[in-house]
Amino acid sequence: MKRQDQGIAEFFEQQRSRLLHYIRLKAASIPEFDPEDILQDVMLSLIGRDGSVSAIENLAGYVRRAIENRIIDRRRGRKPSVSMESSVNDDGVTLGDMLGDMQYEAHTAMEKKELARRLADAVDSLAPPYRSVWVATEVEGRSFAELSEEWSEPLNTLLSRKHRAAKMLKKKLADIA
Numbered sequence: 001m002k003r004q005d006q007g008i009a010e011f012f013e014q015q016r017s018r019l020l021h022y023i024r025l026k027a028a029s030i031p032e033f034d035p036e037d038i039l040q041d042v043m044l045s046l047i048g049r050d051g052s053v054s055a056i057e058n059l060a061g062y063v064r065r066a067i068e069n070r071i072i073d074r075r076r077g078r079k080p081s082v083s084m085e086s087s088v089n090d091d092g093v094t095l096g097d098m099l100g101d102m103q104y105e106a107h108t109a110m111e112k113k114e115l116a117r118r119l120a121d122a123v124d125s126l127a128p129p130y131r132s133v134w135v136a137t138e139v140e141g142r143s144f145a146e147l148s149e150e151w152s153e154p155l156n157t158l159l160s161r162k163h164r165a166a167k168m169l170k171k172k173l174a175d176i177a
Contacts, residue, residue, distance in 0.1 A: 011059055012043050019067065027071045038074075042066045073145060073155070115176065122172040130165035133158050 012019070016039070023035035042063060056062045123131060136142045144162075148155040 008043070008046050008059070011063075012039070015060070015063075019063065022064070023067055023071070026068065027074065030071065030074050033074060038067060038070045041070055069155070076144070118173060118176070119169075122169050125172065126165055126168060130161050130168065133161040134165040134169070137162055 019039055020035045023038050027033055027035065027038070045066065046063070123134065126134065133147065136147055137144065144155055144158050147153070147158055151158075
């Protein structure tokens with residue numbers, strides 16, 4: 001084991017109970033989580049950094065922030081979706097059936113097409129980094145963690161780009177709301 005990795009392992013060994021307590025306090029609202037998983041994930045990410053750990057001046061502060069980021073990632077995890085075709089009772093009645101047949105009038109269909117066109121134009125006008133993150137998360141339903149790994153971009157960079165893209169779209173489509 002490298003000397004640097006050994007120092008990290010010693011830090012986690014000495015501070016383990018304190019870090020687990022901190023994780024439990026911060027992540028109390030997350031259902032079905034294991035503080036050990038978060039702690040181990042942070043430790044492994046530090047050990048796997050190959051030489052860049054020496055640039056960290058305050059290891060305890062860095063670990064605390066990394067733990068908070070992992071907890072935020074868990075909170076932002078995908079939410080279960082509700083299907084309109086899934087059965088809601090024993091009779092086989094679906095949620096779509098319960099809502100009834102919604103017949104759209106001609107002007108409503110045209111309004112939807114116009115809105116879709118305006119949204120598509122607004123998305124197309126975004127700079128490529130913002131557009132790609134917005135489309136990947138909103139249209140394709142991909143997670144930020146998945147994109148971060150695939151694109152070799154920091155998670156916070158992707159979150160920032162998505163936030164800026166949403167602000168730009170909101171500004172361009174302000175007259176709709």
